[in-house]
Amino acid sequence: MEATAAPSRHAGGRVASRPGGSEEKSPPERRVYMDYNATTPLEPEVVQAVTEAMREAWGNPSSPYPAGRKAKDIIDAARENLAKMIGGKAQDIIFTSGGTEGGHSQAAQPSGGGHAPYHHLHCGARLHPPALEHLVEERVAAVTFVPVSTVNGQAEADDILAAIRPATCLVTIMLANNETGVVMPIPEISRRVKALNQERAASGLPAVLLHTDAAQALGKRRVDVEDLGVDFLTIVGHKFYGPRIGALYVRGLGELTPLHPMLFGGGQERNFRPGTENTPMIAGLGKAAELVAENCEAYEAHMRDVRDYLEERLAAEFGKKKIHLNSQFPGTERLPNTCNFSFRGPQLQGCSVLAQCRTLLASVGAACHSDHGDRPSPVLLSCGIPFDVARNALRLSVGRSTTRAEVDLVVQDLKQAVARLEGQAYLRGQGDLPYRVRVDGSSLSVRGSVWSGSSEHKGSDTHTCVGLSLSLLPSGTG
Incomplete structure (x- = not known):
């Protein structure tokens, strides 16, 4: 955004936040x-939500007195807003520190209580490869990266299915690529994986779970976990005008889909993510999700x-x-x-x-x-x-x-x-500068001879000057 411009109204009709300072610049x-x-x-509404929570909901959410109850109410409301944004259930949302933790949480799940290594698939762009590389280094998992198609830039369902092995327990795919913007065919992949899971169950093999990183898609297109058919979905607040925390959606948390905590301590987040909740940032994340759901x-x-x-x-x-x-x-x-x-x-x-x-x-x-x-x-x-x-x-x-x-x-x-x-x-002798101009209605080719220099002006920056000495030639010459 242009840092010098006054705040404008964006598509939702509200004052839009702009990166950069507010002071007038030349x-x-x-x-x-x-x-x-x-x-x-x-967003301004997010800043307001964070500020109000810091001022009014400073209590520990686990405490019974008013400030604590206020904090708990804010956290519960934020969880509801996140669930509404993705078409899920509030009880399936866990707050995290951000996308990296969310990715680690599902990627580090042991297979069958920690028996044989599982085969982990991640198509196309590796957003945070260290989340997977350390599993390989520690021999916790075997990892296969499935390239995207040169025809459509997507991860093809056929390629995903072909790479699944008996020891596979997780497939993880971006919902939308952060570099090209290409949206992956997650619903099709989900249907194919579920059909495969029925065959695997008959053979005594573990089910293959499906995770998608929705960081780039949220706030830019509709995201619905029921339509996607995923077991895990990563939410990253700072990608949709929210604070730099995140959340993880887990379908049927602890019942339909297992999740093993990475940390141990208090019983917060139903024991899946212990530690006193960051109420102000959660309030901001909830407000950002509310704005997405509405606009x-x-x-x-x-x-x-x-x-x-x-x-x-x-x-x-x-x-x-x-x-x-x-x-x-x-x-x-x-x-x-x-x-x-x-x-x-x-x-x-x-x-x-x-x-x-x-x-x-x-x-x-x-x-x-x-x-x-x-x-x-x-x-x-x-x-x-x-x-x-x-x-x-x-x-x-x-x-x-x-x-x-x-x-x-x-x-x-x-x-x-x-x-x-x-x-x-x-x-540097590494290029030429041909130009074409029209003189008196006739098309002429122009070959440029370039000179350069610099000029010093007291109290100002040094300016590099590039000029052209032009020779006009008949069109098609040289």
Whole structure:
């Protein structure tokens, strides 16, 4: 979001929260945030809920006096709001510290009381691979990663089923990929796994449970655990304008679906997640879930409109020869806010382009893999994106209050960033700058000779200048 703009009304009609400070800034410092898949700002209503809980519900939720009862009531209400958001039951919701804990909680479940290692499947993007890698290192589990299809960017049900072994007890899949936005066919996979479980039961094999990480999908599309048919679902608050805690949905907690606590102590969260509850953050998470339940359709429609406009503007400004849209797969559903694309050219790597941007705040991919340097995303490579294209990828993700006007600013910023990088490449002898102009109605080719320099101005920054010395040639020459 543009940090200098006044608060705007988003799709739900309320004042939208914007990343950045509220002080007036000069135009050169304007920023537009398009990294909502990494994190989101708190909605004003969420801030209010957290603040009120800190002030009025400071008591221990297990205590009988008024402040304690107030805290317990807030926690119960938040649990109900989360259940409503995902179409589940309140008694199946456990509060966690965030998505990482939620992922560990279901991934670390022992098979048959800790007998043979189980075979753990995770398709496509590995959002938090350490959650699985430590199981392999400690020989607790065997882990198989199923790649996504190069045709549609999805994890195919046939591939998932083919990878299941007799020792398999868990399949875990993202509901929507955080880099491409592609929505996985979870309902189909669930139906296939349940049918397989009937055959396994007849053979005395344990049932295969299904987990999905819904971090990227919540707040952007409808999520219903009954439609999905999953046993576990991870909820991450900071992805839908809530605080940085989370929750885990477990179908028929402790009865239909087993869950073994990772921690031991008090009896909080029905002994599944001991420790005094973080009432203020839970209050904020509950409010964020309430807003999603009430406004999800409006949020989705607004983000889809802005995202589609962004892709139209990129295609119009750069053309198919210059830009490749990495997240468009025919006939495949994707998140309404996510646009993954690459500029073509050896000098236009994603990190380099972002470093040249003066307005855009975005990323090249998953925030939890941001230390991978210039290596291409394994997700994009698995989708069949060529190495040199994947290396140049940028991920732009819009939010509830992103506007078309901000899209125009971002596209202009990208044009200038690309021009600067291509100019620098030419100076190093790594590129050319052909242009085409019209003079007196005749089309002429222009070959650019680039010069550069810098100028110092007292009290201001150093400005690098790039100029062109142009020679006009007949069209088709040189």
